[in-house]
Structures are given as C-alpha cells and as structure tokens.
Amino acid sequence: MSHSVLFLILAALTFAGFFMGRKRAVAQAGGVIRSLHSRPNYYGYLVALWCGIPAFALLLLWVGLESNVVDTLLAASLPDSLTAGMDPASLSLLLNDIHNLAAGVATSRDINEAMAGAADHYNDLRETGLLALAVVALGVAIGGILVGSKLIHPDLRARAKVERAINRALFICSLLAIMITVGIVMSLLFESIRFFGKVSPFDFLFGLEWSPQTALRADQVGSSGAFGALPLLAGTMLISFIAMCVAAPIGLLSAIYLVEYAPRKVRAVVKPLLEILAGIPTVVYGFFAALTAAPFIRDVGTSLGLSVSSESALAAGAVMGIMIIPFVSSLSDDVINAVPQSMRDGSYGLGATQSETILRVVLPAALPGIVGSMLLAVSRAIGETMIVVMAAGLAANLTANPLEAVTTVTVQIVTLLVGDQEFDSAKTLAAFALGLLLFCITLALNVVALMIVNRYREQYE
C-alpha cells in the first residue's frame, strides 16, 4: 500500500460519508425534507468534513514528517561499527547511501553486511510506518463518519456549520499571504544572523570591498574574504539610475500622449503594443542586452575613441530601461487618467492650450501619483535579476562611470548560490544577507510608493 492508494481510499470514504450523511438526514426527517433545518446536502457535507479533515490532516502530517522520523529511528539503530567516529555530515551521507541501497539504486560505497541490514531495517521501518498510518487514518476517517452521523438531527443547523467551516478555510488561505511574508523575513533573517556572526554588520553595510572568494587554505592571503556591500549597492544604483533615465521620460511622455492626445483608435493599438514589452520575460531582455546591446554600445564607444567595457553598466541599464518603459507608462497612464476631466475643462475654458493644460494643471495634480509610480519602477529596477546577471559584470567596482563594468546585489546573490555550495560558509550566507538588504530596500520603496499612490487616489475619489 502506498500513500496514493491511501489517499484514494480516504477520498472514497469522504464521499461515502457525504452520501451517508444525506441519507441519514432524509431518514431522520421521515422523508419530509421541509422539516429539516438545512437542505439534505448540507448534512452530507458536514459528515464528509468530519471524515475528511482529520484523516487528510494526519496523512499530510505524516508525509511531511516521515523522512525525519524514520531517519532518526534508523540512525539510532545503526550498529556502532558503521557509525564509529562519524560527524553529522558523513552520517547523513551514510543514511543517503542506505536509502539508495534500500531503493535498489547503485551506491557510492562498498556494500557490507551491516549496510544491507540497515537497508532492510529502513524498508521495514517505512513499511511499518505506512501500515500504522493507514490503520490510524482509516480509523479516524470511519470514526469521523460515525461522530458526524450521530450529530445529525432535523434541527441541526448543518448549513451554518458547513458555512463556518468554509469560511475558516477561506480565511486560512488568505492568511497564506502573511505566512509568505513571514517566511521570507524569517528565512532571510535566520541565515543573515548566522552571517553576521562571522562578518560584522558594520563591515557588511559600509565596507568598500567585495571579494567573497574565500581562499582554499587558511594561511593564504585574504583568506577571510571581504564582504563590503557598498560597491554592490553603488552598482545597483548606477544601473537603476541609467534605467530610469531611459524609462522615465519615454514612459511618462508616452502615457501623456496616449491619455491626452491620441485618438481612441491609436490608443487601442499602441497601448497593447507597449504592454507586449512588459510581457517579455526578463531573460529575453538579458539575452538582448548581453548579445546585442552590449557589443553595439562597445563598438559605438570604440569608434568614438572611448574605452567601453564589454559588460558596461550602460548596456545593462539601457536595456533594463526598455523593460521598465511599459511599467512607467501604464502606471502614469492610470494616474493621469484619474485627474478629473473637470480640471482639464476648467483650464480649456480659460483658453489654455492642451500642452499648457497638461503641464500646468494635469501634471501638477498628478504629481504625487507619478512620483509613486516612479518609485515603484525604481524598486522594480533594483530587484531585477536576469538582465544584470547576463549583461553586467562580476567584479565589484566602486565607480560612477557608466562605461565601466559594475556588479549588482542580485548578480552577487545568483553568483554565490548557483553551483556547488557549502551551507555554512560565509559565502553562501552572504547571499542571504544580500537578499535581506534587497528585500528591505524594495519593501521600503514599495511601502512609500503605495502610500503616496493611495493617498493620491483618495484625493480624487
């Protein structure tokens, strides 16, 4: 018997519970359905809930805990000859081998008698566990049906009970959003605290040097690595700034034209076209930046007699700007649209031209909203990963020259975590500290931006 078979049996029992509950309700009412408080189906649902919820919860719990429980039992039962003098890391390797052996897959070490015994024991443990689970879960399910059926009575407010259960379930789903945030904060914080145990937060935030490549031997020069995040932040800001220099004017002017000037037909064509830019995956922009934009900018620079790095901040920033254009334009579009027509009428009525109306009435009125959307765009640029991973450099230069290569926070996170990693090294943990930094910066920007935008919306609602 496997988990999926058990799952199917429980599902079948739940269905059975539904029909039994409904039948029992009808029987209790003596066939006079009107005398029931709720429709018969609700009595069925109630019994099904009694049956299904505890049983499935149990199943889920076991699936989540099984490997931990079984491994703990297995490790405790291993003969000393196998585990003698082992640290936790090699023990986990050994356990892994036993798992493979039990599953009949080739292992990396020689199989001896003790190992084979352990593998058999492992299979036994899992077998027993599953059997025990099956017995308990089925018992709970059947018990649930019995309890549920006992409750049924024509006066039972089955509908209210079922609806309350549904309400609870919906509530739990909506709590998930909070749980995700908590999960993000906890996981970033937990690893970052471990990182700050090795590197002081002050050095991290204000250090001017970033070279996480820790040396192989302890006595090598620079063996500790340097974890100053300032060059990364500077690089991120430089690239985001270049991106905004491209996106802000083009996006804002496009939005103004589309809202104020464009005939409806033009708007109906151009707006979706611009939104295509927003739908293109960022990896495609990265591809474009690395293979088309960067060489192009370098060639232009060389022909002008400038020395341009092949991974210049300009290329990554400019392409990121293209990506953000639709973001700026659609947010600004909403904001400009929200300025009431009566403002424009008032200005036109006084004889203002369209551009005067836009520049002197519409834009000042929309300013908070526009600032908010620009902040959201900046936050988007700071968190953008693929374009910079593919088109920006790896070396942490502290420079304001857009023609040089710089690196960003996101690039370093990817570099540190892709490939083989040791979980406890400062290098790996540094990625989480960078992640925390990134999360805090973007969160602050978003909160401020959303606050401004919402206040602006309220003003005109």
Place this chain on the structure above:
Amino acid sequence: MNDQNAPTRSIDNSTAMAAVQRSLGKRNRAERRFRFFGIASIGIALALLMVLFWTIISSALPAFTETSIDLEITLPADEIDPQGSGDPAVIGDANFPKYIKRAMYSLFPEVTKRRDKKQLAGLISPGAAFKLREHAMSDPSLVGTTIVLRVPMSDDVDQFKKGQITADIPESDRRISDKQIAWVQTLTDMGLVHQGFNKTFFTAGDSREPELAGIWGAIMGSIFTMIITLALSFPIGVASAVYLEEFAPKNRLSDIIEVNINNLAAVPSIVFGLLGLAVFLNFAGLPRSAPLVGGMVLALMTLPTVIIASRAALKSVPPSIREAALGLGASKAQAVAHHVVPLALPGMLTGAIIGMARALGETAPLLMIGMVAFIVDFPGNFTDPATVLPVQIYLWADAPERAFIERSSATTLVLLCFLIMMNGLAVILRKRFERRW
C-alpha cells in the same frame, strides 16, 4: 496687496485680447513641440520593441534548419556481431564511431595524416554514432551490409553552411579550418550534404553538442512546473480573494493582509527563490532542481497577482446581484457560491492565465533552487531533475558556441509563442465574457 482700499488698475478687454493675440504664435509652437515629444517617445518605444523582435527572430531562424550528410557506412559483421546472434545488446556494444570515421575516410582516401584525419572526422557530429547504433539495434539484419544513413554534421559545418562563418575570417579566428571548408565544399558538390528542418531541436533534451541539443526536456520541465503552480496558486488565490472581498470583517487583520498582498506583488522574484532555497530545500529537504519545488516557488510568486485579479473580478460584480440572492433568503455563502463567483470566474481565470504567463517566463528564482543543472534526460514526474524554457535560454546564451546562441534565440521564440498563446487566451476570455453592468 492686502490694502483693500488701494485703487486697482483695471485691464480692459481690448488690452487683454491684444495680449492673447500676441502670445498665440509662440504658444501654438510650444503646443506642437510638446505633441511631437509625445509621438517621438511612443515611436522610440515601439522602435525598440521592433528591434528586440527583429534581433531575436533573425538570429533564431537559422536554428530551425540543420545540416546533415548521407553517409555510406559499412557495418562489418565480424566486428559487430561475430557470433551472428542478432542480439541488439551485443550489437549495441560495438564501436560505432569507428564506422562513421571509416565512412568519412573512404570519401577522401587522399587524407592520410593523423591530424587531418581527425579534422575530417570532426565534420561529423558525435551524434552520428548514436544514430547509427540505434539504427543497427532496431534492425539487426543490417549488420554485415553497407547502408546509407543521413547523419547530422557538426555545428561548425552547420554554421558554415548557413553563412554564419565565412571564409573571409582569418583561419585562426574561426572554428573551421581551410581544409575542412574545402572538404565540405567537395561533399556539397557530391550532393551528399543536406539542409533541412531541425527536428532534433524540438525532440531532444539538452546536450553538450549544439547540433544534438533540443528543448523538449525544457518544455516538459516547464509543463510540470506550470501544473504545480496553477494547482497551488489558482485555488488558494481565488479562496483568499473570495474571503477578503466577500467575508472579511473590516478590521486590522484584514488591513494587514491587504497591505501585505500589495507589497508581496512588488517583492523581487529572486527573493522568492531565496525563500524556496531556505524553506523547501534546506528545511523541508525536498529534492533540488525538481519541478515540484520550482512550481511551489512560482506559485508563491504568482499568488498576489491571482489574488489581486480575482478581487478586481469580484469587485466588478454589482452589489445588486448579491442583494437579489440575499433577498430571496440565500445565505451569504450561497449568494457568493451560486451567483457572485460564477460571474467573476472569467475575470479570475484571466488573472490566473496572466499570472501563469509571468511565471512561465520567470528565471531568477529557479536559479536559486538549482534548476540550472545540465540535464539531458526528460523529466518523467514532478520530482525528477528538470530545467525550464527560460533557464534553457539563459544556459545557452552563456555558451561559447555560436550554434548555442542561435538555439537560445530559437528557444526564446518558442517561449514567446507560448506566452502569446496564453495572453491571447486571456484576451479572448475577457472579450467573450466581458459584461457591462
């Protein structure tokens, strides 16, 4: 100015109108200038869009053809299957690369030097031997005969045939030597070289050899990942939207959830990757590189989008519908389940599809959970190591071979086709079910 008794110089109508008249020319010029700026920015944005598409399409198109050669290959029975068993397992152990090489050498008997022979054999893809092996194993009666088999040529020859490498480039700067070019020319003149539709690209998995690499593995990975994402984010997203929009009391907790969702929607995707790495891989011990984990991470990322879209759809159902149902004695839950949700469903589906389209193109969080591994096999279930289309684009874009760059563009094109289809579906849904209340 606060002196209320000061006499005011009044400006009469004719002076004012004269001033207006004077200013007209300048103001109309400013108006035209401003309008031009608007048109110019839209023009720039659309031009950039065109450049982007043009670059991708023009560099992708060559990837859809491949270069192959009709080789006359002798399969000596005494070497392959001396006992004449006809057992595919025995045949499979034979040294097939040798027969491919021999076939090539026999075409150019004048080539004798070891280095030249190696170059000659290098014209053929290593995949040729695999193809020959499969061919022989599927039909053991071929052993001992001479067959003509169409086998792929190496990516360098392919690039040369497509004109991506030309003879003008100095020999030291190109991956195909003068001698090789001459041989390819001869083979072409003999009518052995063919260029045709690149089926491999759509049916194979990843490979170290560009001419053998395909995206089917990545497509499968993407499909598995998207199934998980949809299965998690749609029901949960709709459930929380229904709760927040229809049932939630107006209290602090609801406000917090609301602010939370809006902020989550703007959290950089890579942070979700870090969450996945810390919680799903390191804490829960789920397998690395698996569509299961990728799908879960993307589901968390898409959830806010789905919730926001679903709430908008629920909001657009007018209160009169709810009131009508409640007025007939339906409970709140019945009113919502029977009337509001069905009416809002197209809008919710549209939101989910758009969220899915975003998830399908997402790369960064998947890098964090190890979906960047080099994987040749097709994933068979949700826990097999897999890669997805955008990651495949990233991996190939990094490769030194031009042929891989070409395939990266082609993969982009395929991915964009999927995205266009999904967005098209969303548009159709919206058009089909759009209601004006």
Place this chain on the structure above:
Amino acid sequence: MTQMNVKTDDEILSENSMTASSPVTQEAPRPTFVTRGVDVFYGDKQALFGIDLDVQASGVTALIGPSGCGKSTFLRCMNRMNDTIDGCRISGQILLDGEDIYDDQVDVVHLRARVGIVFQKPNPFPKSIYDNVAYGPRIHGITSSKSELDDLVKHSLEKAGLWGEVADRLDEPGTGLSGGQQQRLCIARAIAVQPTVILMDEPCSALDPIATARIEDLMGELREQFTIVIVTHSMQQAARVSQRTAFFHLGELVEVGATADIFSNPVEQRTQDYITGRFG
C-alpha cells in the same frame, strides 16, 4: 468638422432683424452671438436640430428646458468646449461679433479667452487661490509685471465678491473653500482673462440656497460688463436673473423671447406645458 452654410452677410443681417423684431428692451442692443442652423451630433446620435438663436450683448440670457434637451450641449458649442469630446460633430454657423467661431482661421485659444465658461460643479485647480485666479492671465501673458498681476487678481476676486473672504489667505488651496466660495472663485478665474461673454452651465446646481442667492446677486452685477448665458434647470432662477429666456425641448429651440413674456405669456403650447409643470 464644420460645414459652412454659404450665406451672405446681408442674408444673415436680414434674418437678424427678423428675429429681433420682438422687442426685448427699448434700445434693442446688437447681438453678441448669432447662431444659424446649428446641428450637433454625438457619433450617430443627433443632439441639436437647427438652432437659430441670438444672444444680446450685456444682459443675461437663460437657456431652460428638461434635462437632456440639449441646452448644455448648445452652451458648450459657444466656446467650442465640445471640441474635447470624441465623436462630436457640429454643422451650421455660430457667429461671435460677426465672425464664425468654427472657421479654420479662428484660434480656439483666442475664442475661449473671449468667451469664458463656468461649470456645473465648482472645479478649482488644486493650487492656491491666488494661482487659480492668476492662471488665465499667466498663460495668456495679459499682465506684464507681478504688481499688475496682483492687481488683476484682486480686481477679479473683488468683482466675484470673494475678496473680502479670502484676502488674507490667498496662499491656501482653492479646494479648501466651501462650495459656494469655490464657484465664485471659478467665476473670478474666468473674469481675470477679461472675456466679453461668460457662459454658465447650471452654476448653482451643486450649491445650497444661500450660496445660490449670492451667485445670483453676482450675476446681476456682472451683467453690466459681460454678456452672460446661463443654463439652468430652475425656472425660478431663470425668472430671477435673466432678461431673455430660450426654451429647449428634445434638441430643438422651441421659443425665445423676453423672460417676462416667456413666463407669463408663452406662444408655444410646449413652453406653456413646461412652465406650468406638466412635464420636465
């Protein structure tokens, strides 16, 4: 957009004298606006049918009629505010001091500087009171110095009867005023450009009775200097403030004449029915 009816000036003048044959005031002032055969379409829907109306200089003309009768549409044609609405077409002639305002030669900016408008809902800009009034003079370059502009702002606010209430808080936002004050601010804003005509589109419909009374008094003072055209759904208001009244119904101009005549002794049955409250 405009279809010009080819008519000679003489014809128009002779038509004028015909319409003006019912004497309104003793001196029978020269009309400011002359409209002939004005049709207005919103897309395929026709909103106005061949409107012929003269608006006398220096006086208040009221346009009355049930809602949806086209009186606001007509008002908005008089300074081409309808230009901003997609799909709106106008044919016929609207002459301001003998010049067709829909002629290609006419700059709409110049026209609107001459014909100001006050809207139904007060719509001060989200700027200070001073900047609201100074907006028009600034864009048109009417004043040449700061002190001149200060004077003009003060003068306009005085004329709109608002100076006393806001003199010490010109820097505060115009949106912070009460509804009636906001509407008077909008009137001051219109006056500051020195127009000859002020159009008012139900200027009191969003105001309470006291604020309404103040605006009505204001109109009484302003009509000395400006030609005022007011759209109103209140017959009492039309009777109180106007000298001439035009009655619109279903996109047609039913009757026009001296206010006293229209209310006491209408010619048309439909006017009679409306005045007596049988519909509308």
